[in-house]
Structures are given as C-alpha cells and as structure tokens.
Amino acid sequence: MHYRYLLFLLLLAANSYADDGYRLWLKYDLINDAPQRETYSRSAQFIALTSNTPTLKAAADELQTGLQGLLGKPVPVIANAGNRTGGIILTIRKAQALAKDGYQLSREKGNLVIGGKTDAGVLYGAFALLRQLQTLQPLETLPRTSNPKIQYRLLNHWDNPNGSVERGYAGESLWKWYELPERLDPRYRDYARANASLGINGTVVNNVNASARFLTREYLDKVAALATVFRPYGIRVYLSVYFPAPKVIGGLKTADPLDPEVRKWWADKTKEIYGLIPDFGGYLVKANSEGEPGPQDYNRTHADGANMLAEALKPYDGIVMWRAFVYKADPKADRFKAALEEFGDLDGKFDPKVIVQVKNGPIDFQPREPFSPLFGAMTKTPLSIEFQITQEYMGFATHLVYEAPLFKECLESDTYAKGSPPGAATVAKVVDGSLNNHALSAIAGVANTGSDRNWTGHPMAQANWYAFGRLAWDHTLTSEAIATEWVNMTLTHEPKAVKQITGLMMRSREIYVDYNTPLGLSRPWTGVHFAPEPWQNKSSRPDWTAIYYHRVDSIGLGFDRTATGSNALAQYTPKVRQVWDNADQCPLPYLLWFHHVPWTKKLSTGRTLWDELCTRFYTGADSVSWMQQQWAGVKPAIDPELFANVAGRLATQRKEAIWWRDAWVLYLQPFARQPIPAPFKKPDRSLEDVKRLVDIYQLR
C-alpha cells in the first residue's frame, strides 16, 4: 500500500476515536482546510535546532508532533538548516523588542524563524505557531512579537500528601506521591506541556494548608523528581510551607522567625532544597489564617515571617509568596476589612524578594466580588493576584461557568491608586508591576486539575485553565478572543458552532451569578460550598455562617459597608468609594456588597429589590435551559462522547439552578413578606424540602 494512503487511513482512525478530553487543547488533529494545510506545509519542511538544550528539544518535539498531526505529514528535525529554505528555525536571539520569556515569529530568508531571548521563549513561540495553525490563522499575520506582562505565572495546587485535593472536583491529585520519585507518571509531562503552551512557568505542588512532610528529605526527593520532568518545559516548582516546620520536623523548641536557630534552620533547609532542585522557585505561605500557625503566634508580624524566608532564599533565585488571606474570629469586625487591617501598616516593610499574594476579592472567591482594597492601598509592596480556577463556589465540576469574564472584570477594575487618572491604575497594572515600578510581578491560579481522565471533570472547565494561562501571559486579551481560540483548538472549527459555543460561554458566568448570588449577594460559610444555604446560622465562629454575609432582616437585605455600617468602603480610594457609596447609584452587581437595601426600594430597573431578586433568580435558572438549547444546537459539530458529557452536566446544572433559586426565594420570602411576582410561579416545594436536599448532599 502506498504510504500516503496508509497515513491517511491512520489519521482517519485516530480522528474517529471518541474524544475523552485527555489531549486538552493540544489536539493536533488533521486540519480540514486543504489550502491552509498546503501553505503551512510549504513552510514546514523541516525543523532546524540551533542548539541542543532540553527546552529547545522539547520545542522541536512538540512542533514535530503537532505538525505531523495537523498537516498530516512527517516533518524531520535537523541539526542545522545551512542554506536550506522552507523550514522552521528555532533560535535564541537578542532582539531589543524581546523581554525575558518573550518570543518572535518571523519570516526570514525563506524560513520561518521562532526566536526567543531564552530557551523558554522559543518554546512559547513554538506553541504560538501551533496555536496559529490550530486556530486556522493564515501565516501572513507574521511577524509577531509577544512578551509576557507578568513574570511569575503560577498554578497553585491545593494537593495533600494523601492524594486528596482541597476544593478539587476532578478526582484525586495528579501527583502520585507514593510512586515518586521512582516512577514518573507520563501524565506529568503532559501537564507540563499544557502549561507551557500557555506560558505558565511555575507550579506550587502542595496545598497552602501545608503538611510539614513536604520539607522532609523523603518528600523533597519526590518533588525533585517532578521538577526534572517540568524543567525542560520552563516550569519551576515551588512549595507551600508549614510555618512551624522547624519545630515539627526540625526538633527546635520554637518557630519564632526572629530566633537565630530558626533562621539557620530555614537557611539550611533552603540550601538542601537547592542542592536537589537547582531551579527551585521558592515558598508560598498561608500563615495566621484559618487556624494555620504563623509569626503572630510569637508576637511577630507577617513581614517578620516573610523576611525570614526571604533571607534564607537570598543566595538563590527564589521568591516568597506570602498570602494576605487573613481574618480573625471577631464578631464585631467585618471580614472584608481584615486583610488591609493586618497588612496595611506593613506596606514597605517586606524584603524585595517577597510578593504579597492577594485573592482577587476581599472575602473569598465568590461568583462576584469587588476587587480587594489592598490593590489600591499597598503601593510599596509587589502584589500577586490569586484567582481560583477550581469552582469552589461556582458549582464544582457540574456547572458550566467560563471564568475569563470574572478574571477580566477584576483585572480591569480601576483602583485610582496614587491619584491616577482613569484607566492608569487598574488592578492589572498594579499586578504587572507597571504602576508602582516593582521588579517582581506574579499571578496565581488555584488549579482545577485532578486525576480524572479529562483533567478538569467538566470538559468545559478546561477553558478556565486555558483562560487563566492566556491572561497570565497577556491580561489585555479579551475573554471572547480566548474562548474562540479555545473552542477552535478543543471542540470544533465549524464557524457557526464556534460562535454559538463562545456565546454560551460568554453568558455563563452572569447566568450563574443570577441564580446563585445576584445583586452582590455572597454566600461563604464553613462547609462544602456547593449549594447556597442562606439559612445557615450556627458555627464555631460568626463569620462562618451565611447570615453574617447577607444580613437579612424584615427591613431588607445586604451588608452595609458605608460609613453608617462597617465603613469598609473607606479602604478604597475616594474615586472608587464614590462609585459604590451611594445606594441610588451603586451599580446593581455590587449593590448588596455595600448596602442594606429595603425590600421595597425601587432599583434602577424600575423593580423593587424583592422583585428584582426574584427576577434574577428565576431568569438565571431559566437561562440554563437556554444553555442546554445552545449546546443541543451544536451537536453535529462536536465529538459524540464529549457532547453527551456536557449535555448531561447541563441537565444537572438546570436541576440544581432551580433548587438554588428555590433555596433563596423560599428562605427570603418570609422576611420580605411579599408574593413572588408574576410571571414567576411559587416553587412547588417547601423550604424544608430544599433544606433536606442540602443535608443529603452533605452526607458523607
């Protein structure tokens, strides 16, 4: 049989396998557009490697696999292009326009050149070229230069030594601690490829609620083994540390950060780590937060703790990421204000190797939060932003919520820090270091990956990993452009279907907010965080109840954070305050974050608060049917297994959206003492029915 024919049959067979989602967006299936294939093929007759570093080899490998799949023809890797033309050249270059990790795609002397200032830059360029082809963009759009806007682009894994993942909904941990360091699961490499394809360059492999075990030699060997797999892909490993480790595993009597023996312990431990992992990235710390120990146990400050670790890292190229997620069990306090109250005075007191890592919002990864006031207030300290990719408060792995609009909403928020004009001091500009001229810049996403074959449980949740990575590289990309890319690479090229799915994704977060926490409601409390349980009023601490957050009473709903209430608004710059301070002008998405609003108050929509809430709950839940219809409409363009997976999850989402709507309206109605407005119908179950459902879901 002619080899071309055989190849064709093989590709056909490969493409007709049911899609289990394992390949993520790196699908590399044959592209269906013959002229496009032809143009690219002419420019991809060989791949020339100008040097043989592991990272350049990884780039060549990826291109070879990718092009073979996409173009349906083998592409040889050669050592030197010599005078040959019509190929791809991978090379390090010193171009002015290139920042560290940046890449340049250009056409030079009959070849396609992928240049980077570093090996990693070339690798990112190789992925960019593949993306260009996967999204069917013509080669004519070259040359192109792209530099990352943020230096440290990290995933944070909340993975435990026993294989469980805190707030993980896609199976167990990816890391098989009991097999490491001897066996390296091939999946580690695919994990690294996926991240490198986005420009993610670091991974914190263990939970911020950290076990001291990770700093023992036994576990460091395991972590070092992971690092060997990640290294060629430009990914450095980091560890979350348990602050009292010097006591727990070091046998010291104290973990006081100002104690010389403790400092020496950390210096020695750090040296040991760098001996095993020469490119170790550094430490992430959750201290004096939710019961985790920290420097305050010794009457020291967060800065004392962070600076001690920075000192230990001084001889090496590593950083400290110190989390600002802190709040005390004070019944009179407003948790919203806690982080700035503890960190504000420390601004300017951190070692240059320290980045303070701040969650996007002041409370905790709610479906919508205002941006954290720290971003506008701490100008002397580099601040990293922490987003949560895993859907702790967003329906786990059953609800389809595309998160890019949430990420963007926060990044584009204006802090008006330092009296800046509109648009000059957005959260993005604080985080990328440009506003305050910081040398360090970082962004972190709490990973949604797990041992499920498709990595993220919900197939569409892959888009959230993807979107986080793309925005970490370039926060100016639009949510829609990212969704379009992802759909093209992952689901289908059929133009109508691409448009329809992108449209569905773009509306999904707003729909979720409507049936979950509309108008600025929030719903954290201690527990599994799946369904809203607005009636939850008992806990070991007041700020771990639901009533603490929504403040319902017979007069109205919402948390007064103006001067008549907790005055949390005073933590923002005056211009920001102005936007949110007045209940008549406050944008509706944030209303109940800042105001206790009477049930009968007329809102800008013309409806009363109660009627508006009901409208949102009901239309939100109904919109899930719209999502189902949209999905049903793209069936012919989608792999059947994947189609059925998403369709099934949407049906569950619909059921739960109605349940959650019912939970809220049935709970709130006795306070509002008003009927459910037409055309909506009163739920046909009772509050007791709904509560029982929640109990069942929480049975272990």
Ligand code: GCW
């Ligand atoms: O929202 C809370 C989560 C905890 C998490 C904590 C944090 C890792 O419910 O599971 O702990 O945030 O971010 O530290």
